[in-house]
Amino acid sequence: MKPAPFEYVRADTVPEALAALGGADDARVLAGGQSLVPIMALRLATPEVLVDVSRAPELREHRSDGGVLTVGAGVTDRELELDAGVRAAHPLLVRTLSLIAHPEIRARGTLCGSLAHADPAAELPALLLATDGEVEVAGDAGRRRVPAAEFVTGPFTTALADGEMVVAAHLPLPGPGSGWAVDEIARRPGDYALAGVVCGVELDGAGRCAGARVALFGVAATPVRAHGAERVLDGAVPDDAALDAAAAAAFDGVDVIGDEVHASAGYRRRAGAALVRRALTAAVRAAGEGA
Amino acid sequence: MTGTGYVGRAVRRREDPRLLAGRGRYVDDVTEPRQAYVAFVRSPVASARIARIDTSAARSAPDVLAVLTADDLAGHCSGWRGLLSWPGMVAGEQTALATGVVRHVGEPVALVVATGRGPAEDAAELVEVDYEERPAVLDPVAALEPGSPLVHEELGTNLCFASPFGSGDVDAAFAGADTVVDVTVRTGRHTAVALETRGILAAFDRDERTLTVRISTQAPQMLQTLYARLLGLPENSVRVITEHVGGAFGMKAFVYPDEIAVAAAAMLLDRPLKWTQDRYEAMQSDTQARDERVTASLALTADGRILGLRSQVVSDAGAWSMYPRGCVTEGVQVATIMPGPYRVPAVAADLRVVYTNKAPLAVYRAVGHPPAILVMELLMDEAARALGLAPDEVRRRNLVRPEDLPYTSATGNVYDSGSHLESLERAVALLGPDGLEERRRDAAARGRLLGVGLAAFVELSAPGAMFYGAKGAPITAHDQVEVTLQPDGSVTVLLGTPGQGQGLHTTAAQVVADGLGVPLEAVRVVSGDTGVVPHGSGVWASRSAVVSAGAAHAAAVEVRGRVLALAGHLLEADPADLELSEGVVGVRGVPGTRVPVHEIAAVAYWGTHRLPPDLEVGLGAVGSYAGPPYTFNNGTHVAVVEVERATGLVRVVDYVVVEDCGVLINPDIVDGQIRGGVAQGLGGALLEQVVHDPNGQPQTSTMLDYLVPTAYDVPDIRIEHIQTPAPTTTLGTKGVGEAGTAGAPAAVHCAVNDALARAGAGGVFRQPIRPEDVLDALDRAPASR
């Protein structure tokens, strides 16, 4: 299929991009195009103007600073994944990226594009949520930072207002003493997850859990924190019994979605709990090793 | 075998360099001067009356040349019925564009022609169609209830075809049985997902009144005949060209309404027209397959001997019986192949083929075999469990033995040769049963259940006219091949049946090089242009290694005889004393007499003054194949799977194939066919399914939702061959192109059920086996986890 006719604007700076976005009723940012272009080809999206930000120099940068990795909106998944600094500073991110599609797609797809796309089954929004990251947004009124928990507001919808764009994501680096894991269930490697989890556990000197972060993806309309699991773990010694109880509570209060084609809600809940158990075990082990 | 012995050697596929370098020529790669582009308006609903079509806005859109509906094509392209002379079969009349009624999502309703594909699609969105929706018929069992809505009002029923199959006293068999096991199995509706989607480039020469059609099809001559018939042209005025075809698997063996609509429009508009199908169109309008519901029971003695087999098969035909093969072949094969390689003295199968509001069901690689073999192998495993026998032992006790051959199955199939028992023994040996306990423990330590599944099977291949030709379709087995020795000693081979990536150009060259006695490099093979090649009925039913190879051999031997006759004259020797090998003629036993074949060929072309007038000088000959009504290959597959307890995910970790397709022309090519086939079968077992919502909307119209196996999903496949020559074919070959697909769904499925049984769980009886089916089965297990 051919997309409906559209105009293409290549923006070399953020102000140029904002001007182009403001200049049309239905303008969309184009990053790696790995989600947007297929849906345009199916004519499920018919933007009037595409504003390509993928080559703007100021968006092509990423840097680690003060315990935070900042990734510009033009940086591809593959660049991050292959970067020695990123590999050393944020192995959890690298592992998460490896679960996204295949290298060909990651060579074009961007981290910020994935956040903006807000697919409920995507890995990166859950990573941002679990690690308390922020999305940096630019608009006519200037720049603002949106905490992960407020950024994704529904399936494929975000807190971006008309005319706004994502310029960067800020990802706090996992600190020493904490252990992290990411895991997912996919029918074929590289597929969107039927259920996925990003989790982190921090241990105190006594081997108790000083804080747990568990974010689920692929199971609800948006990535969600598994507060049930986190509450079980907080302050507990993360032994088998505690991890069992945490996994059993992971879906408390989560409005799980299901469908005929990929997996029912019941499956996602049940296999998802087992997945959480496995990921928490890995996170606790990593925390123990790091401490 | 004559000559130098290329047959049997794994020579490199000559097709590959071009295809691998991206220099293949598929339909979309070719552009004609003045070419315009087609896009279709397709039905967005499963069942509706078309109340009104308004094309005015589309017609006046930029760059649009024409917008056509059924009314516009009515006088230019006849309708058809996909009927074969099966007793009682009924089929509705189909037209190139839907006439008055739409019967499945994706059915073509209007055709837009524009100077570019983009504008054609833009204008297609402007065509207004008012649909009066009707309740969709989706469940083929409910469709037979009185009062069900009808897919084809004119037929007065949704039942397309019903028939019993089998012979022997089944009632007595069940009455006398010590053990009866039964299964109810549902296989998933598949579609072929060809890498090259369908497409056509049709050009009409109004002065010559000739139609040239480039099309991605398996059966060019069949389309030549049918396009001529439906478009009102003499057959010698229709030329069908297929260069490279990027996958077909049975799906491209039909007159498709959208394709012939493009041909009709090209004639009407006097302009070359191209249509290239999109993937979402493929997922909605290509033929589908494997939509079978089977209930079957097996009667056995206490020592595990089969007494009888009963089955009820309901086949979901979708909306149309595709022309000209029809929609009943799959169901018939499910019913008749089911006894497989086993001695089953009595069979009673009951088949019903039912219309529903889905894309048409038709033949797909290994037609009907996967469900048939699946059901039988599930029954064998249930029997093994019921009788406390090992799965291989219950099979061993029932497989056709060498002394039983030739064996006629209770459904009338004759197995003239094979290695039914031996293939099982070899497969078990290759699996290495001694190492299994350790593999099981290792898997358990990783939270996984190891399962082993066996599938012993026979596969019907290379069928003759009885399948279709005898029932009224232009499809037979008497293919032809023309072999010509050129003046310089090079050889041109024109194949009636096109080579489409299966390696037929390579294997045909091997057969001709041997049959004629020339080096392989001297042979060039051409196919896929009905203006050039002799007759053939296309690539389907694993036939080329039997039919094309047979015809190629016949032609090569004929040319060789002519060369030797000429050489006899020129060398003043008795042709019977001459030999031709690697392009050199010599007198047998006289080493000094060696004449390169090109010296003789040159005389036949340009030096005929040296020859007596009565000698045949033509060095080109057409060979025809005439052989048995079919061949049966046989084999055994073993799949080893790991089932993850926590998630229900299944991974195939080891795979063994023992295959007997008679004489191997090229072992590597056969292995490639088997590997690809196993991958497809694995997809059927674990991944692929066309899903509809309750209104008949397909939910799997992209490859995000319709899951095909990828390289990650397919294990290394260990293949061993047994070569039991076919007693009745020219070279002793049997067909094999579909055998991998035939056996794999059963082997993988039985392996999953074995893993589940070892955890105390009952099996899964549907395909694809989804992770949640596995978890559900584990949940129901009485044993603790």
Ligand SMILES: Cc1cc2nc3c(=O)[nH]c(=O)nc-3n(C[C@H](O)[C@H](O)[C@H](O)COP(=O)(O)OP(=O)(O)OC[C@H]3O[C@@H](n4cnc5c(N)ncnc54)[C@H](O)[C@@H]3O)c2cc1C
């Ligand atoms: C075969 C395949 C498999 C895939 N599998 C996965 C998977 O397993 N997991 C997964 O997470 N993803 C998967 N993806 C999607 C892939 O990761 C996408 O690249 C990503 O989701 C979007 O990034 P992009 O840069 O390609 O964005 P684009 O496709 O360019 O844009 C996506 C959307 O985000 C908007 N957008 C992009 N950048 C900005 C910005 N800076 N500001 C505002 N809006 C913006 C666009 O307007 C558009 O609406 C898959 C894609 C394919 C083709």
